[in-house]
Amino acid sequence: MPEHDDTLRPSWVPEEKDSHFACSVMRGIDTAANSITDNKEYSDVAIKKMPLRKKLSVEDYVEGVSRGDRMVLAQAITLIESNAPKDFDRAQRVLQALLPRTGKALRIGITGVPGAGKSTFIEAFGQMLCRQGCHVAVLAVDPTSSITGGSILGDKTRMQMLSREPNCFIRPSPSKGTLGGVARKSRETMLLCEASGCDVILVETVGVGQSETTVRSMVDFFMLIVLTGAGDDLQGIKKGIMELADAIVVNKADGDNLERAKVAQGEYERMTEFIRPATEGWKTHAYRCSALKKTGLLELWAVIREFEKTTKASGVFKNRRQDQVLSWVHSMIDEHLHNLFFNDPIIMGRMPDVRNAVLDGRISPSQAVTELIRAFDMDRAAMHHLNGK
Ligand SMILES: Nc1nc2c(ncn2[C@@H]2O[C@H](COP(=O)(O)OP(=O)(O)OP(=O)(O)O)[C@@H](O)[C@H]2O)c(=O)[nH]1
Ligand SMILES: [Mg+2]
Numbered sequence: 347m348p349e350h351d352d353t354l355r356p357s358w359v360p361e362e363k364d365s366h367f368a369c370s371v372m373r374g375i376d377t378a379a380n381s382i383t384d385n386k387e388y389s390d391v392a393i394k395k396m397p398l399r400k401k402l403s404v405e406d407y408v409e410g411v412s413r414g415d416r417m418v419l420a421q422a423i424t425l426i427e428s429n430a431p432k433d434f435d436r437a438q439r440v441l442q443a444l445l446p447r448t449g450k451a452l453r454i455g456i457t458g459v460p461g462a463g464k465s466t467f468i469e470a471f472g473q474m475l476c477r478q479g480c481h482v483a484v485l486a487v488d489p490t491s492s493i494t495g496g497s498i499l500g501d502k503t504r505m506q507m508l509s510r511e512p513n514c515f516i517r518p519s520p521s522k523g524t525l526g527g528v529a530r531k532s533r534e535t536m537l538l539c540e541a542s543g544c545d546v547i548l549v550e551t552v553g554v555g556q557s558e559t560t561v562r563s564m565v566d567f568f569m570l571i572v573l574t575g576a577g578d579d580l581q582g583i584k585k586g587i588m589e590l591a592d593a594i595v596v597n598k599a600d601g602d603n604l605e606r607a608k609v610a611q612g613e614y615e616r617m618t619e620f621i622r623p624a625t626e627g628w629k630t631h632a633y634r635c636s637a638l639k640k641t642g643l644l645e646l647w648a649v650i651r652e653f654e655k656t657t658k659a660s661g662v663f664k665n666r667r668q669d670q671v672l673s674w675v676h677s678m679i680d681e682h683l684h685n686l687f688f689n690d691p692i693i694m695g696r697m698p699d700v701r702n703a704v705l706d707g708r709i710s711p712s713q714a715v716t717e718l719i720r721a722f723d724m725d726r727a728a729m730h731h732l733n734g735k
Contacts, residue, residue: 407440412447414481414543416515426534427520441534444541449667451483451540452654455561457551457587458571463597464550467571467637469505472548474643476511480546483539484508487532487561488519488552515539519552527681529560533674536564562590563670566663567650568624569593572614574606589621592630593649600636607634627660628653692725693718 410418425437520531551557570591599607614632635642657663703709
């Protein structure tokens with residue numbers, strides 16, 4: 347079999363697929379007339395070729411995104427999301443050039459159990475912000491759904507009112523690959539949106555359990571949306587997730603549910619007494635709203651603005667951003683080293699024996715690690731030696 351050439355991988359091939367991921371690309375139709383060229387009757391028809399979409403240069407991306415051109419922004423995000431190594435370098439150059447324009451938006455994360463009303467909330471809240479003159483971007487982090495392309499893709503068609511707002515940009519999750527990969531792409535997407543002039547970024551977590559901490563680590567304000575019936579085993583919400591939240595919002599406070607929502611709000615408020623606050627110098631409270639009836643949204647926005655004011659004055663806002671960017675660097679190093687180690691041919695060759703030896707009790711786990719790391723070091727040193735010659 348010929349050596350696998352990574353540069354030939356189409357950019358949409360999922361990261362986790364190995365070289366055996368197979369596809370064939372068929373020649374497309376250039377023009378409507380293309381399909382009838384074999385027909386003698388039409389052989390003289392002048393075939394006007396459709397212009398191909400111009401391939402953007404790094405400067406085109408930078409200029410277009412800076413100008414707030416949403417088409418170019420979408421294309422730049424596609425470049426960031428590409429898994430092709432040849433795109434990685436260009437994407438990073440675009441980001442690098444845009445970096446001075448980033449960081450000015452307020453980043454808000456929204457989580458909650460499935461069906462809590464996150465998407466409905468984002469649609470209503472986003473519309474309200476657009477009406478106030480804000481430029482809003484809606485993103486999602488969904489490492490779970492590689493098949494459907496992420497439920498926000500469905501939401502994009504569902505968030506019809508919001509997607510019609512000229513000041514709003516909705517982007518489905520880069521749903522392919524590991525959580526680490528998805529997180530990198532989402533963070534970089536967020537930076538691109540900021541560079542294009544968005545001043546509020548709403549990030550929805552999709553998929554239960556894994557993505558909350560990741561989204562918390564990329565936003566300033568984190569909101570947990572809950573439903574009534576707080577006593578019912580907390581609806582599967584772990585205390586840990588409540589401890590990430592800067593606000594707990596009881597949604598669906600409308601109609602017959604309003605009274606129950608008031609009770610739930612009280613119960614959650616009491617619970618906040620027992621949890622560690624997510625942000626130093628900020629007391630997490632419980633609120634209520636109806637995403638459907640669009641009530642309580644303005645009040646929530648006021649809470650968020652107050653949060654921004656307080657944390658900016660105390661320096662907590664800036665410190666958190668700095669911690670976030672440093673831990674982002676660390677997690678990327680972790681991921682890189684992890685891949686380097688586990689994809690090393692020597693390690694891959696030795697792993698089954700070492701695994702069995704540990705399982706049989708012939709060597710201790712620590713011994714196994716020492717041996718593997720030594721083999722890895724030697725392999726890297728040999729590679730350096732060869733490359734140096
Ligand atoms: N009565 C009432 N219904 C609501 C409200 N907000 C959302 N809903 C309904 O609740 C259902 C779920 O809403 P979504 O916005 O899709 O919930 P979600 O949290 O995004 O769900 P997933 O994306 O599947 O996790 C929909 O049928 C909404 O119409 C509300 O404030 N009041
Ligand atoms: Mg949703």
